[in-house]
Amino acid sequence: MSLLEIRELRTWFDTRGGVARAVDGVSLSVARGETVALVGESGSGKSVTAYSVLRLIPRGRGRIAGGQVLFDGTDLLTLPDAAIRAIRGNRIAMIFQEPLSALNPVLSIGQQIAEAIRLHRPLSARAAWERAVALLEQVQIPSPQRRAHDFPHQLSGGMRQRAMIAIALACEPDLLIADEPTTALDVTTQAQILDLLRRLQAEHGMGLLLITHDLGVVAEVADRAAVMYAGRVVEEGPVEALFAAPAHPYTQGLLASLALDELPPGARLPEIPGTVPSLLAMPPGCAFAPRCAHARPACHAEAPLLSAGAGRGVACHFPLTRLAPPAAVAGGLVKAAA
Ligand code: ADP
Numbered sequence: 329m330s331l332l333e334i335r336e337l338r339t340w341f342d343t344r345g346g347v348a349r350a351v352d353g354v355s356l357s358v359a360r361g362e363t364v365a366l367v368g369e370s371g372s373g374k375s376v377t378a379y380s381v382l383r384l385i386p387r388g389r390g391r392i393a394g395g396q397v398l399f400d401g402t403d404l405l406t407l408p409d410a411a412i413r414a415i416r417g418n419r420i421a422m423i424f425q426e427p428l429s430a431l432n433p434v435l436s437i438g439q440q441i442a443e444a445i446r447l448h449r450p451l452s453a454r455a456a457w458e459r460a461v462a463l464l465e466q467v468q469i470p471s472p473q474r475r476a477h478d479f480p481h482q483l484s485g486g487m488r489q490r491a492m493i494a495i496a497l498a499c500e501p502d503l504l505i506a507d508e509p510t511t512a513l514d515v516t517t518q519a520q521i522l523d524l525l526r527r528l529q530a531e532h533g534m535g536l537l538l539i540t541h542d543l544g545v546v547a548e549v550a551d552r553a554a555v556m557y558a559g560r561v562v563e564e565g566p567v568e569a570l571f572a573a574p575a576h577p578y579t580q581g582l583l584a585s586l587a588l589d590e591l592p593p594g595a596r597l598p599e600i601p602g603t604v605p606s607l608l609a610m611p612p613g614c615a616f617a618p619r620c621a622h623a624r625p626a627c628h629a630e631a632p633l634l635s636a637g638a639g640r641g642v643a644c645h646f647p648l649t650r651l652a653p654p655a656a657v658a659g660g661l662v663k664a665a666a
């Protein structure tokens with residue numbers, strides 16, 4: 329059984345212009361000790377997927393309209409509020425792109441880590457502080473004894489992200505969700521934080537759901553990846569296979585953009601003309617069809633489903649790579665991707 333299994337998740341927002349289906353039928357799984365990347369351009373629904381897992385979608389504005397989020401077999405979407413609070417920051421932790429907005433400006437980082445521990449563990453203030461210092465050491469903050477007294481504004485961006493990671497690790501989570509954890513950092517610091525995440529993930533055997541728009545990051549850290557476009561997963565599979573032979577024209581376009589590397593943040597993808605469709609005006613067929621060089625009439629008529637095969641899946645009527653049907657692989661012993 330997967331540690332995390334998202335099934336047909338739908339998260340919709342009621343807006344003045346109508347219902348925005350930010351996440352519309354996303355399925356995704358993360359096994360223990362596995363790193364799964366969720367990739368896609370800005371606005372594709374990656375963060376909304378992550379927030380939905382922890383039930384952090386602001387009430388009133390958005391709603392989870394369907395699906396299941398099985399964590400160790402329990403559906404998080406149907407748990408009472410108290411039960412989900414007991415899981416958040418404990419068995420599932422999350423780190424964000426901009427640590428400054430996630431950290432409390434008036435508490436030292438040592439205090440914040442200690443609080444995160446004491447929220448879920450019966451430790452004395454003193455023991456929690458000692459553990460906080462040990463965690464700062466684990467995330468390689470120099471002079472952790474002294475630095476524990478620092479306030480967030482006294483730390484550099486990279487150090488703040490390390491402090492966030494320390495808070496996330498406070499209760500030794502089974503699953504860590506990292507939403508663009510290195511996007512706000514310079515390239516050198518990015519590499520250090522990725523290294524750190526990779527090392528900690530291996531040491532703690534956590535499942536890691538790593539959200540990024542950066543395929544370079546995916547190549548470096550992930551075992552598997554799911555590519556999102558306009559609220560849906562359009563392709564998924566082991567990173568090596570995905571990079572070697574992308575089956576969805578969108579994945580191919582993303583990879584071609586990667587080859588042009590070092591695009592400034594927010595730049596258009598030169599290999600994929602056009603922009604992501606508005607969630608309020610989704611085309612009737614495949615959401616990518618209007619931008620797709622390979623689109624045929626069928627693509628504009630009907631939305632393709634994610635077809636599974638040999639641990640890979642693609643939602644395309646005319647995939648660039650034929651995925652072997654699951655039954656044909658190793659005499660049907662290989663599990664079909666859900
Ligand atoms: P990503 O993380 O992939 O960049 P998001 O998951 O943040 O994208 O957003 C997906 C879509 O959901 C976007 O079109 C965004 O405008 C919409 N969205 C997110 N939050 C809200 C909200 N509170 N109200 C309305 N729409 C929202």
Ligand code: MG
Pocket residue numbers: 374375376507508
């Ligand atoms: Mg996001």
